[in-house]
Amino acid sequence: MQRTLGTCYYPEHWPEETWAEDAARMADLGLTWVRIGEFAWSRLEPSPGNLQFDWLERAIDVLHDAGLKVVLGTPTATPPRWMLNKHPDMLAVDAQGNPRKFGSRRHYCFSHDGYRAEAVRITRLLAERFGRKVEAWQTDNEYGCHDTIYSYSDPARAAFRDWLAQKYQSTEALNRAWGNIFWSMDYDSFDDIDLPNLTVTEPNPAHALDFRRFSSDQVARFNEAQVATIRQHSDAPISHNYMGRIVEFDHFATGRQMEIATWDSYPLGFLEDRLEASPEHKRRYARQGDPDFQAFHHDLYRAVGRGRWWVMEQQPGPVNWAPHNPAPLPGMVRFWTWEAFAHGAECVAYFRWRQAPFAQEQYHAGLLRPDSAEAEGFAEAARVAAELKQMPDVEHTQAPVALVFDYASAWGWSVQPQGAGCDYFRLVFEVYRGLRKLGLSVDIIPPDTETLAGYALVLAPGALTLSEPLLKAISETSAQVILGPRTNAKTEHLSTPVPLPPAIEGLDVTISRVETLRPDMPIPAEGGGAVKLWFEQLDSTEQMIEETEDGAAILVGARNLFYLAGWPDPTLLQRILAQRAEAAGLAPQVLPQDIRIRDTGNTRFVFNHGPEPVTFNGQTIPPAGVIWT
Amino acid sequence: MQRTLGTCYYPEHWPEETWAEDAARMADLGLTWVRIGEFAWSRLEPSPGNLQFDWLERAIDVLHDAGLKVVLGTPTATPPRWMLNKHPDMLAVDAQGNPRKFGSRRHYCFSHDGYRAEAVRITRLLAERFGRKVEAWQTDNEYGCHDTIYSYSDPARAAFRDWLAQKYQSTEALNRAWGNIFWSMDYDSFDDIDLPNLTVTEPNPAHALDFRRFSSDQVARFNEAQVATIRQHSDAPISHNYMGRIVEFDHFATGRQMEIATWDSYPLGFLEDRLEASPEHKRRYARQGDPDFQAFHHDLYRAVGRGRWWVMEQQPGPVNWAPHNPAPLPGMVRFWTWEAFAHGAECVAYFRWRQAPFAQEQYHAGLLRPDSAEAEGFAEAARVAAELKQMPDVEHTQAPVALVFDYASAWGWSVQPQGAGCDYFRLVFEVYRGLRKLGLSVDIIPPDTETLAGYALVLAPGALTLSEPLLKAISETSAQVILGPRTNAKTEHLSTPVPLPPAIEGLDVTISRVETLRPDMPIPAEGGGAVKLWFEQLDSTEQMIEETEDGAAILVGARNLFYLAGWPDPTLLQRILAQRAEAAGLAPQVLPQDIRIRDTGNTRFVFNHGPEPVTFNGQTIPPAGVIWT
Amino acid sequence: MQRTLGTCYYPEHWPEETWAEDAARMADLGLTWVRIGEFAWSRLEPSPGNLQFDWLERAIDVLHDAGLKVVLGTPTATPPRWMLNKHPDMLAVDAQGNPRKFGSRRHYCFSHDGYRAEAVRITRLLAERFGRKVEAWQTDNEYGCHDTIYSYSDPARAAFRDWLAQKYQSTEALNRAWGNIFWSMDYDSFDDIDLPNLTVTEPNPAHALDFRRFSSDQVARFNEAQVATIRQHSDAPISHNYMGRIVEFDHFATGRQMEIATWDSYPLGFLEDRLEASPEHKRRYARQGDPDFQAFHHDLYRAVGRGRWWVMEQQPGPVNWAPHNPAPLPGMVRFWTWEAFAHGAECVAYFRWRQAPFAQEQYHAGLLRPDSAEAEGFAEAARVAAELKQMPDVEHTQAPVALVFDYASAWGWSVQPQGAGCDYFRLVFEVYRGLRKLGLSVDIIPPDTETLAGYALVLAPGALTLSEPLLKAISETSAQVILGPRTNAKTEHLSTPVPLPPAIEGLDVTISRVETLRPDMPIPAEGGGAVKLWFEQLDSTEQMIEETEDGAAILVGARNLFYLAGWPDPTLLQRILAQRAEAAGLAPQVLPQDIRIRDTGNTRFVFNHGPEPVTFNGQTIPPAGVIWT
Ligand SMILES: [Zn+2]
Ligand SMILES: [Zn+2]
Ligand SMILES: [Zn+2]
Known part of the structure; x- marks a missing residue:
């Protein structure tokens, strides 16, 4: 085409x-x-x-x-x-x-x-x-x-009640799924359930998440x-x-x-x-x-x-x-x-x-x-x-890197961020940016992806609830896989699974504690860079690949499966991604700050996003310049 | 008196x-x-x-x-x-x-x-x-x-509908004037028109402006x-x-x-x-x-x-x-x-x-x-x-400088600022401050002024729609006149006139593009200073008086009529105003930062607004001091 | 126990x-x-x-x-x-x-x-x-x-009207107490009085304060x-x-x-x-x-x-x-x-x-x-x-310092702060912190305290209306007493008493003017430090203990009764508190920033609140460390 x-x-x-x-x-x-x-x-x-x-x-x-x-x-x-x-x-x-x-x-x-x-x-x-x-x-x-x-109208309220009734069939099931016992929030009738706005303090996160699922539906x-x-x-x-x-x-x-x-x-x-x-x-x-x-x-x-x-x-x-x-x-x-x-x-x-x-x-x-x-x-x-007129038709090529993007996780993080600035899109986007700064082309994949065939490196940061097909695909792939932070940390009702997360087969990791950090108190990593915003304390027997200056685990794992316990800053992220990409047989290269590369079909495009000319691989690319070969 | x-x-x-x-x-x-x-x-x-x-x-x-x-x-x-x-x-x-x-x-x-x-x-x-x-x-x-x-009450709504009906006589005329076709916003009846609050995104600017005109009325x-x-x-x-x-x-x-x-x-x-x-x-x-x-x-x-x-x-x-x-x-x-x-x-x-x-x-x-x-x-x-007891009666003297102030323009800028910080009062006030820092006394004049006789320098920054009388007065005056930015850029319905603005007789200038600027990205002017916040790209054959470092026009004009394409910072403003004031035969002088002068009748007042004494023209004026001669 | x-x-x-x-x-x-x-x-x-x-x-x-x-x-x-x-x-x-x-x-x-x-x-x-x-x-x-x-419900409105009727018995009394003549705010009937939310601009402070008293009740x-x-x-x-x-x-x-x-x-x-x-x-x-x-x-x-x-x-x-x-x-x-x-x-x-x-x-x-x-x-x-198991039972000891805390004053400051940042809790807490940084143990006392026996130093910063019992206790005590800023500055209806405040027997001080200060314009004190946020101009014949660099009174008084005319910054506060504590026969010591001491019964506890070890009195206390003797 x-x-x-x-x-x-x-x-x-x-x-x-x-x-x-x-x-x-x-x-x-x-x-x-x-x-x-x-x-x-x-x-x-x-x-x-x-x-x-x-x-x-x-x-x-x-x-x-x-x-x-x-x-x-x-x-x-x-x-x-x-x-x-x-x-x-x-x-x-x-x-x-x-x-x-x-x-x-x-x-x-x-x-x-x-x-x-x-x-x-x-x-x-x-x-x-x-x-x-x-x-x-x-x-x-x-x-x-x-x-x-999101609409908080009467028709929305009525439709939400229907949606809940169809999903849960009984208020007992809903009360159990939401944990409504917590603050005596149990319902006797679906007609008693309101939209989760204007509550005195935050509503039950399960209530809020279901409203988001409903609104999406x-x-x-x-x-x-x-x-x-x-x-x-x-x-x-x-x-x-x-x-x-x-x-x-x-x-x-x-x-x-x-x-x-x-x-x-x-x-x-x-x-x-x-x-x-x-x-x-x-x-x-x-x-x-x-x-x-x-x-x-x-x-x-x-x-x-x-x-x-x-x-x-x-x-x-x-x-x-x-x-x-x-x-x-x-x-x-x-x-x-x-x-x-x-x-x-x-x-x-x-x-x-x-x-x-x-x-x-x-x-x-x-x-x-x-x-x-x-x-x-x-x-x-x-x-x-x-x-x-000089260009070939649209070319499709699978990228070497797959990055999971899951809308329900965005809702989950938004409902329960645990700390200011903890946002799912932001996390995934920072990982995406980190991959791109290494010259890698990326496929974004949906959360119900059934196979990871063809990928050398796979990431699912912050994906709160891994689907069965994706869990199976992860267990089957030989790609380098990085999960975390907060990956598989939640049930579909935004509760905490017990046994504790991430509960990934083949990865002996348990998150024993979650903390969120002031922007001005990142936790330095031993090799440079730091963890910011979100940090998990791990119980793990896996090999420690990255750790904090105090010796706490940041990245653990072995073979091809790794767990990342915090939100890495750009320096730490670059090191982690470059190592995994190399392990995956890719050839990551640290690009100049304004340069990005995209490979599609047989064409490599190089873009200069900066306001000044940049010389890259011997070629000078002007501002707003793109070259392809 | x-x-x-x-x-x-x-x-x-x-x-x-x-x-x-x-x-x-x-x-x-x-x-x-x-x-x-x-x-x-x-x-x-x-x-x-x-x-x-x-x-x-x-x-x-x-x-x-x-x-x-x-x-x-x-x-x-x-x-x-x-x-x-x-x-x-x-x-x-x-x-x-x-x-x-x-x-x-x-x-x-x-x-x-x-x-x-x-x-x-x-x-x-x-x-x-x-x-x-x-x-x-x-x-x-x-x-x-x-x-x-502004009131969004039921009586206000009813009165607004009457006001619109009297102004437009038919909804067809109103729909045309407002450009309601844009997003299928057409009305069949004046009774269907609501006040412009709580709309999903910004209301039609013509709708908003008419509400402001109405409220003023x-x-x-x-x-x-x-x-x-x-x-x-x-x-x-x-x-x-x-x-x-x-x-x-x-x-x-x-x-x-x-x-x-x-x-x-x-x-x-x-x-x-x-x-x-x-x-x-x-x-x-x-x-x-x-x-x-x-x-x-x-x-x-x-x-x-x-x-x-x-x-x-x-x-x-x-x-x-x-x-x-x-x-x-x-x-x-x-x-x-x-x-x-x-x-x-x-x-x-x-x-x-x-x-x-x-x-x-x-x-x-x-x-x-x-x-x-x-x-x-x-x-x-x-x-x-x-x-x-020692002072003469109230003295009236026409100032040498006239500065147009137009309330409807304040509403227009507020309805459609195009960029954060773009405010009409702020613009006019900065120009006023610039004039005062040159020791000039100023008359503020209304937008329907019919003659500029007696003025040496006239400015109408940001006046969105120049009235017929003022346009005539401008065409007749021999005063130095600076129009722009955004002067005469709008019809009375806050739409963009075609042919494009400013459409001033005797000035070959067309605004081909408007951009607004982050506060941290002023555009440097060739002679020092910069344009900030608001900048217009001009098509013009007029002489370039001020330009950006990249050669774009900032001030163009000839004889006594000039167009200013952007919002000048204090340095650029001072240069422009001093040049025009000199051309107008005035004697602008750059005052110390705390000193201001006001001439009225035969009296010249000199004020020290600062917290320290200032020596000016050989006299030391204490804080909170004023001298007159 | x-x-x-x-x-x-x-x-x-x-x-x-x-x-x-x-x-x-x-x-x-x-x-x-x-x-x-x-x-x-x-x-x-x-x-x-x-x-x-x-x-x-x-x-x-x-x-x-x-x-x-x-x-x-x-x-x-x-x-x-x-x-x-x-x-x-x-x-x-x-x-x-x-x-x-x-x-x-x-x-x-x-x-x-x-x-x-x-x-x-x-x-x-x-x-x-x-x-x-x-x-x-x-x-x-x-x-x-x-x-x-605070609730602005119909039941709250009805109950507030009852509460006012019981308190004032007649609207004439209420109008007088509130000063409703000010903006024609007089009421003819308790049923005409609304809750003080959503008023065009601030409601009458007396109205707002009574709503807070009512809500507390x-x-x-x-x-x-x-x-x-x-x-x-x-x-x-x-x-x-x-x-x-x-x-x-x-x-x-x-x-x-x-x-x-x-x-x-x-x-x-x-x-x-x-x-x-x-x-x-x-x-x-x-x-x-x-x-x-x-x-x-x-x-x-x-x-x-x-x-x-x-x-x-x-x-x-x-x-x-x-x-x-x-x-x-x-x-x-x-x-x-x-x-x-x-x-x-x-x-x-x-x-x-x-x-x-x-x-x-x-x-x-x-x-x-x-x-x-x-x-x-x-x-x-x-x-x-x-x-x-090694510790004695709960021990009760009266502290040497008493600090008044009055909830009604918190409401009064909140209703009428006069300047951004002027908050009662903040003021009292800063004074408390100042006392603690001098190693002093403190009793907080209620505003209706009837005796100050046993205290060496007493403070009542910002207590807007001193109760009769407390006034009497102050007049009887031989403790060092520091009042101000804003102590006794208000009637119970949040109006200004005439004769003007503080009207404390034995203290010739009249507040002739109140000003509030930008955070970036503290007023330097002669001996170092500064007054911030709140400053009162005094008419006083009392001895000047602390003054501004311009010679305005900050702390005046004699014998054991002192008035503080402004909100001291930490440096000024430390000097004032240390002097008064010494005069009171206490032994204030300036502690390292992370150290705090608390004496109770026969036990002295020393706490290191900092993230690093601190050596204090020859002992090194680790982070999160506490020692007792
Ligand atoms: Zn609690
Ligand atoms: Zn669009
Ligand atoms: Zn007024």
Whole structure:
């Protein structure tokens, strides 16, 4: 399959007379795909039942006439105002008990049956009309953006009770599973169970975790309803555009429902608003984005899409929504595009064709300025389009390293962090960054992975409850495996298993005590570096590979199975990963701070993420520069 | 008109036997004016309709008998508790949906018709009784203090819908003006439009801006109702006492309704609680107040009062309401008084005569201690009274520099800052400070100014939408004019005009891109200094006056019209302002950091705002010192 | 009375088969006391009226059979879920108006009559059944934990109105006492008075203070109802387990109702979450706890219990609820136990016997791990048990220094701090720390103390309203007495007395002005050190003992009575305290930073709180080391 480019287009924002010229310019630029429709419900159905699909058909025709392919989005992230008159209680409710009102987007509760039926209805109507016409589909838009997974509404409460009743069958079973005896929290009836907000102090973590599982299931159910509807009328592949660092629902669950995973990549916005990093780091990468954040998501969505994935929205210039919104370094739009292709993207689509001069995102760049002049990203996209002609098709290669990512663990850590700063995504991402700084390419794998065949090095930091298939795969692999910290430390109800964790066959390790550390009191490791934030005291007869200056175990194990008792700082992490990678027969190399490498198929890409030129392996790579061989 | 002093007095706090002695001491001190009554509703009308005005008449008589003049305040900022029994829904509602309860002050919603009628009623009764008796009026007290302009109540919602219906006439027009198509936010009925709080993510900026315009109009309407009522029974001038850095309503709009503008000047409290400044700056000026903050407001309220303005409440010692409440440096009470007179004040009234030993402001100093002994400010006021005898009357002189201040722009920046720290008041105030540090006196002018005659230098930083009259005045002036950043960047609906901004006749400049900057990544200017926070990329054929080290335009223009593409730091600002001031024929001089100058009439005042003596032009000025010539 | 050890045990968490072994291990370890039952309501009464006390009787029997004594807790901190079906409005309401929901603990409003009756009912049933069987009682659990004293519920509002009506008898009296004239806040009816939350700006401080007095009274009333009920059926001593730095209710008031005061001592959690200290201090003591925080509470609860006090919950390892939860230094569990005994504890009970693997406190250590293996604290407790055999019984000695602690003053400072950081507990605690750093042992005394006989040095910093008995005791004592800052500065209604404070007989001092200071602008004292945060300007003819570099009075007085005009920093405080201690005939010595001394009976204990060994008086004390002679 050929690597392609695309863009997001809102014909409803512009006079119909200008569509054809827009389409012609898109085609000239070398774009293949155009995503449309995902916010257009008020024009598709201005009043209940008053369907106005003709303009959309004309827009599709114009695009097709220019040789472009169309991704049609279902408009369910933006129900029109009249929907609230039909379903006044469809709004999500925040944790403080306030309805989250109409006036922007994503103003619905996933648990509202009436709204879900409306979403299916408009999806069905669109699929009936355009199912044979468009080349791909997108469901809704950015599930979870603006903290929209958790709703504390009446419909959510009722649905949660049903969900619990189906899961536990009896309150006795639920009381036992949650340990409700602890503070006399036992329930006699599922109808007595409330949502876990506004409790006097923290709710039972099992209660909180089940609410998160339920909320994730509600998203999957909502999405599946649309997918099933589209399938009845269309053979085109279906996708959803995920958003960066949204971990409140299980993307693997929705991913399994669809052919393609896509995500919306805003490197500069993400650096500012959702990355733990020092001010120095944020300043250094303010115009390039973090060197690993996009790559992590590329690898994550390759897993979510089981190989097939796109960037559906690629930042093309400054955005409008982060605390600070600088312009990218010249060349970064091309750079980001190539980075996605290096990680296996089939398509990179720029958000958006033309900057709109009104409403919420006026200062969010497009490929065109509001006056239709070319913005800076335009020429960079054109350069990629030209370069693509020389490149092979999308290549799939298994990476040598596998890193488990488990959404339920993110919820578990969030419910029960035990210390400020103890966050699952952060832990996994730091390990990912450590691997990348050694020049390694990584596959992110789901927690129910059944085989580790082909991998030389496998890590599952912080995965709270290892699944049976993964435990079996670990026991069977000859790869170097590093578990911990906190791996397999919990039952599915977020209780502590007895015998104590990690209880891994072939590894004589028992966690006898957990402590969390002030950021200013890391525990130095004997060989340099330190453990920070999270540290476990081990009872173990395994060989001590790394220890603290006081002689406490940090890394123990033998043969190919190792347990890591704490959260390593970058220095310690590098040493551990390099040793294991070498033991695994890989050739780790410590890269310059701004350089990252990605191998795919027969191509090795080398990226300079820094603001200055870097000489690497004899070649000087300019800022925003990428070379491939 | 003579410069006078005054004080704020609460006869209802003290035994009637003591009034005469208080009045005698006030007269002895050299005071002319006494403001009374503005919080006394519960004594004027202890129960509905039970009017008790006699005590107030006696108090006025006592003051008159001592030769004092009276400003009578309408007591509408403190409706008594029984009012809530009549109008249970009169309370404002905060953005979270909670009523803002009785128990302090300003507990009313400007949109509540019933309460507005009550306010008019008590105003009418007071005006009927005292209209020919008192020498001046004050409406209400400190509109906007304690964040009281925005209310999310049911009456506010209903009034907002009416306001929108009157403004737009049809929802089609409103949808178009707001760009509601953007996220399917279109409305079919004005009754479907809600207030813009509690939306899932940011509301449409046009929606938010209209709510702010509406809220400002509600204040003007509330005030006008009182003013019109007083006018029917009194020829005395009417005023309102504005509060520092309240920009949530348009003071020019209320200012036009009344003869005099007054404001409440609390230099130390303001430094602590409403000024962006470094800790070092706050520490240096902790006992003196910021060197420019009071001056800015003096100049602002001179404009709001069309020349006639007072300080109605002057800090006389420590206050009680800021995060920290230190005592002023000895001499500062005199200093602040003279500063106000230097900027043209007709009267400076001290808040308050005697420190009250009970209720909310017990630790707020007065001229007297609670035990009636003289507090420290007393002697300083006496010194001013003595000095005033040697001084000419209030002098009015047009300043050589005009600086536009536009409340609607403050709302626009607040609704759509595009980056943390990007605030309109802050921008204008920094420019004002820059001008003052060059020894220049400044007139603040409203955004609908029709002529710039008499000015040598004109600035309108951040004024989002230049009015037709001002655009005309700019095109006609021969003054040096600096526009930008963000000047004329928006339509009145906060959308981006196409052709792109600033679209100023005679200036070939187009803003092709906007970016906002982390505080730690200023962009260095070629000649020193830097652009911070906000930076625009220009397409321009104009001469480049200032540029970044990378060659991007910072200041362009020719003849007398210039565009500034970013937010200058103090170094860059000083260079730009000094150059333009010189080109304008002014004689800018870089003052020592603590020195400020103000020219009025034939008098030049020189103030030392620092904690140490400063030698300036051969004269040594002590801390808290002012000299005039 | 012998010093004893104990533990907190939850038989309801564990299979009944294991109880006997647990009891045997407890006895073997050398424990005397076991606290049980305080969270077990849902097992004692699974549905309304369905009493299941047999298991508890069997658990008590098992413990008794092993030779252990039992403290039985009333389970009223954790009413079961069915209670809400009977009393839907029993939940407390937070200051934002949201009910604080079921799902954790302490989910009740102290003002709900129905719930109080239920609490009395279950208490009566337990007392009837076990009144002659158990050796001691505990009421409820940790009143005030999780901010549970203040409730803004409808029952609280109604009860507050009643309380005010009983206190003031007429609204005229209330209006006068509160100074409601200030902003027309007068009331015509007690039914018009609301709770002081959600006011537009700060409520009248008198209103706020009365709400705090009322809330404290509600706790006392709730507790007294249980105490009176138990007394009818039991002669065993009654206690309550207070929590660290909870000042929202008057512990002396509840303390007077019971025989024993106990508190829950979590040194590491408290250091992290409720102590003002620099990051360096927190890091240094992260594994030991603050050197004075526990001691302060030991001395406080000795006063609350009129000599009889315990640690009911002693931290035995890492906890789970602070921002960071490190493990204690080896030896600290023993160290903390001895520290309590040094201050006169009768018993130290470890929380908890066995770490529970489920629900909210999974990562909170016990003496046993969840798998019943010994955790680290186990051996340390065993060592204390062995050491105890060599020690004399609990010794009571009056300390040479008395320090007044007054809960109402804590409320007054909180309602009216006048400056950020001005907190009563913090002030008193800093003075306490200063005394301890001079090697002095301290008695904390209540504000209604009637005699100071036996004390050489007495301090009452920040005690806002000195009681008649204490004033008399001060006038009669020959001890060195230091009053101020802010001592006797307020009436009981939090107004300022006229004549002005402090109005102490025999001390010619008048506070003419109060100022609060930025943390970065301390006022240097002539002899070194400085005044910080709070500073009073004095009119005084007394001798000046300490003054600022500018000559303003800091400490004045003569003979044995002194007034301190500001909040001293540690250097100034040390000088003042050392001088007065010497004048009092004590022998203050400046201790090394980590060393603290406590004298009791004939024993002197010396503690090293630091992470390194310290040589003191020729002896080297290791980290976590204590020596006694
Ligand atoms: Zn997006
Ligand atoms: Zn005021
Ligand atoms: Zn506890």
